[in-house]
Amino acid sequence: MQAYEANFDGLVGPTHNYAGLSVGNVASLNNAKNHSSPKQAAKQGLQKMKALHDLGMVQGVLAPQERPDLDMLRRLGFSGSDAQVMQDAAAKAPEIYRAVCSASSMWTANAATVSPSGDTPDKKIHFTPANLTNKFHRSLEPTTTGRILQAMFSDSRHFAHHLHLPDNEHFGDEGAANHTRLCSDYGQSGLELFVYGRYAFNQSKPAPQRYPARQTIEASQAVARLHGLTEANTVFMQQNPEVIDQGVFHNDVIAVGNRNVLFFHEQAFLNTAASLQEIKQKFPGDAQLHFIEVKNQQVSVADAISTYLFNTQLINLPSGEMVIIAPTECQEHAGVYRYLTELCQQNTPIKNVHYFDVKQSMQNGGGPACLRLRVVLNEQERQAVNPAVMMNDTLFANLNSWVDKHYRDRLSESDLADPQLVIESRTALDELTQLLKLGSVYSFQR
Template identity: 85%
Template sequence: MQAYEANFDGLVGPTHNYAGLSVGNVASLNNAKNASSPKQAAKQGLQKMKALHDLGMLQGVLAPQERPDLAALRRLGFSGTDTQVITQAAKQAPQVYRAVCSASSMWTANAATVSPSADTADGKVHFTPANLTNKFHRSLEPETTGRILRAMFNDSRHFAHHQHLPDNDHFGDEGAANHTRLCSDYAKAGVELFVYGRHAFDSSKPAPQRYPARQTLEACQAVARLHGLSDTGTVYLQQNPAVIDQGVFHNDVIAVGNRNVLFYHQQAFLDTQQKLTEIRQKFGETSPLHFIEVKDQQVSVADAVNTYLFNTQLINLPSGEMVIIAPTECQEHAGVYRYLTELCEQDTPIRQVKYFDVKQSMRNGGGPACLRLRVVLTEQERQAVNPAVLMSDALFGRLNTWVDKHYRDQLNEADLADPQLMIESRTALDELTQILQLGSVYSFQR
């Protein structure tokens, strides 16, 4: 049986801006209040999607959220017409208003955790939207994310959808940004790695001091139960609190895995050797397992964060060759570029690096890996996916035309309070749901 690892990239929304909302995300804070270009950001994302499609990868599109989120503002006591709600909120609670305008759903690595049918007890692909409780602006996403995922993967014979975990920090869940999967073959059962930052119910355990640990062990365990994963196919790793305090807000900023390769920094985890032994035991002897550890003297944690060396996509091309999809920031940093060049010459499955310009996303704290949600699909499951969300030459052209029609070239913080931006955004999203055949997934449509 053949299986593919598809990438579903988040389409950047019309309100893409630099509000610096994400404490613990160095790039987000460093670029706060700079002018953004929603049009350029969306086109950079589409260009990456099309490039992976052209490489023969199964590539899909995940729609953005409705922003500004007026339903959230009404729950917070702002009333009147839509224009009055926007005007009141922007004036009386500007920080809250900036949060409900966030386009952070573009980072679909945080959209959900996905387990392929080869790993689950009922033989279905399971989806659990992340509750993203640690950041108010992201905690607004899971309901709509769930509706969008159901519209994309809408065949109950193949796909199982769960409600997001309870909206509480004890079950703080950041989705696939803290989850990866190792396997000998996509079609075969693998080992799912859940990475957490703290224990919610045991304060005596190690935890970061400067920045928040967004993912809890208890959330990881709950998702594994919902997905029907076996103990023999699951490993829980704790992220090193010291690297969280250095700006490594998700595991995908310090480690990435694919097939039989785990590519990680020396400081990524606690009890590293013990955990690698557990992974090796559960992975079995079906194929060689490659642990590629980047030492401090090769690339520092600071350089890894600034270039997003590990927030890269590690993919297998149809030829079987394993390739790193990296941001151009890795190419522009002499030390990181040298490391990646030398890596491709070593005896590992990684043979080449392809660099992409995703600067609009990078400046807000998200690299190539943040922009995509990985979904392993058998051929039958692929046939059951909503075909309108799968990248093609025609869809690429249509979405670029759609961006040109609806998106602004530049957006400043003050522009967010313009009621016309809401009208533009809703008009754009209404048309997008028709292009992607999603139905009425947004609150304003329901």
């Protein structure tokens, strides 16, 4: 049966700001306190979604979270009206307040781990929202993420939804940012690669020293069990602790896979040779595997991070051509641009690069791959997805009008305490759930 890899991009929320919340994410910290443009960020994301749709890709939209998260502030002891809660928290606990205003759900590679029906024993697509326990501002997301995913993929004949893992650092789970899938064809069974940063229950194992390893092997193994995966169709690979300490906070900052291609930096993994050998042994189908290993002398880890060379989307167009969707930062860096140009001339499936301006996201630490959640769908499953979330000319126009109506052009840190912001945000999200036919997924609607 024919299958497609659909991309569901996160719609940037109305409170998009640069608060520098993500320790271990160099770009996020470097741009802390700058003014942001929620309107520009949302429109950049929509332009990328529409461009991929126009290339023939199956493209969807994933709604943002409700922010500021006033429920969490009340849980933490702030009381009174919404305006009083916001202003009291901003004055007395500014670090906490900035966290509950984060628009980090735009990076939907962290929304969940998804296993296609070709890999699961019940032949359903399985979703497990990531708990994102390593960062407080992201740990606020999984409950609402689960509701949104269930509203998008509601048909229980085709889709299975799991509760996120326990909210504990032992089961720290960052979703698809540390997961990829290799296959001969999307419609066939595949090999799922889970990349972890540390062992939670064995402190003697290698681990980074400077920055946190956000994904544990215990979490990866638990998600694989929930999805019914077996030893035959999984590989667990440890991320190199040294590159985590250089700012590679997720595996998708240093490696990306698609179909029969794994594109990665030579320093990405701890035991590269053994992991690649296991992939070779388990890879299903008859397609030729391609390991594209970028040497440090070709592109350094620092340059890979600053340009997000690997935080690109590696996709197959309907023509069958495999291309890279890269941020313009890759085009503007002479060494990285030269590498990508030469790569497309080599004997690999990758034949072209398309560059996109996603600077509002890049400045906050997320490239094109961070902005999308990949879901392999056969034709029956595709028809079962909520059609209102699928990109087309009408939805593109409607969402741009919605952004123009509700989003601010400029947002500073001090603006986050403006009581009008929560009113604007809730009004926007209430209208969005009607546009996308999601029902009542936000707490203020329930």
